[in-house]
Amino acid sequence: MxxxxxxxxxxxxxxxxxxxxxxxxxxxxxxxxxxxxxxxxxxxxxxxxxxxxxxxxxxxxxxxxxxxxxxxxxxxxxMDVSRIVARELLLVKVRAAPETRGQALDAVTVFRAKVIDLTPATMTMELTGEKTKLDAFIAFLEPLGVIEVCRTGVTAIGRGGYVLTNTKEE
The missing domain is CATH 3.30.70.260 (ACT domain)
Structure with a gap:
């Protein structure tokens, strides 16, 4: 298999x-x-x-x-992947000199990310989504100079009435 x-x-x-x-x-x-x-x-x-x-x-x-x-x-x-919503959180810090800051902000708009920290030299962004979306976002930012990446693990919850419940008695 x-x-x-x-x-x-x-x-x-x-x-x-x-x-x-x-x-x-x-x-x-x-x-x-x-x-x-x-x-x-x-x-x-x-x-x-x-x-x-x-x-x-x-x-x-x-x-x-x-x-x-x-x-x-x-x-x-x-979990049956067809019956869940699964997401991951990404924090990514890039070089954001004035001449490339516009490109970083374009990525934020296109991927629906959020700027969570901004300094004269760096920009830190937050993005939530599936692994493929996060990987694409990082790849898009690579030419700007990715400094640091931090990802959570996947978390998932059932769609609709699909609920994980405690089946053991106390």
Missing amino acids: ESARLILSMLVNNESGVLTRISGLFARRGFNIDSLSVGETQDSRVSRITIQAAGDEYVREQLVHQLEKLHDVLVVEA
Whole structure:
């Protein structure tokens, strides 16, 4: 089978060491985490973890099965990419001398980015979107001189009524 993009979403107890146990499971099995996003949910006792990795159907099943065994994992699901909205956040700092600042601002307009910091020599921009959009934005800015790039991991939420809910009883 061909390797595909996997997006695993899980609800976990918001406690120390949970992320270490999850990442350790990936390391022990020899799976690379391509992207990781963690944040508290509407319930401060629960965090949502979104992990992007590569693998076939077998890898997906193994990861879900192994993650479900972890005590602090309340629910884990391999998300159906056709039923979710997935986004990533990018912060990028470029050289913005007066003679190239207009080009940087053109990129902001075209990609619907936002300028979040501006100095006489640099411009820092924020952009949210899918990986391909963020990659294209960076490529567009390369001729200006990209100084620094910072990206979050992918985060995803179900479309419409598709909701990840805690299925374990307390």
